[in-house]
Amino acid sequence: MSVKIKICGVTRVDDALLACELGADLIGLNFYRPSPRYLPLESALKIKQAIAGRAALVGVFVNAERSFIERILTELALDFIQFHGDEEEGALAGWPVPTIRAYRIRSETLAELIRRSRADYVLIDSYDPALFGGTGRALPLAMLKGIDLGRTIISGGLAPDTVADAAALNPWAVDVASGVESAPGMKDPSKLRSFIVNAKSSR
Secondary structure (H helix, E strand, C coil): CCCEEEECCCCCHHHHHHHHHHCCCEEEEECCCCCCCECCHHHHHHHHHHHCCCCEEEEEECCCCHHHHHHHHHHHCCCEEEECCCCCHHHHCCCCCCEEEEEEECCCCHHHHHHHCCCCEEEEEECCCCCCCCCCCCCCHHHHCCCCCCCEEECCCCCCCCHHHHHCCCCCEEEECHHHEEECCEECHHHHHHHHHHHHCCC
16 A cells, blocks of 8 residues: 655645645645644635646644634545644544544653554654654664554654655655655745655655
């Protein structure tokens, strides 16, 4: 099975179009207001219209009210909902599209965490006490060896020079935000191209 590529924290139409042109499978749009990658609904609609189904749209939410998620889901016809905060597992139930649950890894037994999650997919991110993703902190890939990652997205500080090693572990997908940016929310075309090319090289 091919490893999917998720480009997250996209804020500009040109970045979304380039990611699709290069072969990204999923585009992550961040609806967490304190994030430097926060995207208003109007801007998200422009990105959706521009890519016209060439990649799946993932809405990223942090401790959001269900009514807010429902509104964005309906307005954008999202393909996935990603929960990236401290939501209880019950918040993942009852959605009409697949869910992604992000876990900021500290000391928990990873295989058990993946097994017990009620989400359709599990995103493994590096831990930061203050930030919900996009930290740039590298996740130690050695901790993932020998684990079934068939429904796991590897995130956490990936960059063009490390993504091939992550993809070689056969996760469902690899995910990047800060690792391909020139500034928060602004993707660097050269880094984006290198990341996707290197991720694909392990397929």
